[in-house]
Amino acid sequence: QVQLVESGGGVVQPEKSLRLSCAASGFTFSSYAVHWVRQAPGKGLEWVAVISYDGNDKYYADSVKGRFTISRDNSKYTLYLEVNSLRSEDTAVYYCARALLGEVRGYMDVWGKGTAVSVSS
């Protein structure tokens, strides 16, 4: 079945880095744009970044621009999020989500279960 599985989260100190991964299965990964969306503890959803189906177009929320990098490896059916210079406000569950109809500005029609990142000294 169509599935997204995130990994790579954990407890990390401020200013450190982490790489999150999202493994896709059950669909043609290379045909879809994919998003990262995060949710701080007890808070709402915040869009983080999106990458086009071929990796050529990338867009970021202002809150992470310059610190986070989205990328993908279509041969491995995997999406990545490199998170650098982490701050306490980056503490959240990070979800990857497929874009409906494959568009970079598409709604999110398939979601993973998320991976938790906690930034703490």
Add this chain to the structure above:
Amino acid sequence: EIVLTQSPATLSLSPGERATLSCRASQSVSTYLAWYQQSPGQAPRLLIYDASNRATGIPARFSGSGSGTDFTLTISSLEPEDFAVYYCHQRSNWPPSLTFGGGTKVEIK
């Protein structure tokens, strides 16, 4: 940035009752609006896209309406599994950004 304001913050209803949730945009988003449901400890699920289209597998008791700045999600008769948090989401102001509303929690009265 387009701000989405959801109301009420919490809706207390009984199973079988009708739920009406509102989402207001700070400027027109045409019909580029979606609704998601998030149950406790779960990932969000797409319910409605482009204001009124039900996503695949979503029951007919969920319906969406509206355009411009005012949108409504209606659940015609609440089932036990419908008690959750609901978020609206716009993709009109693109680029640079996609935004979500703050959420409405539908709780059991």
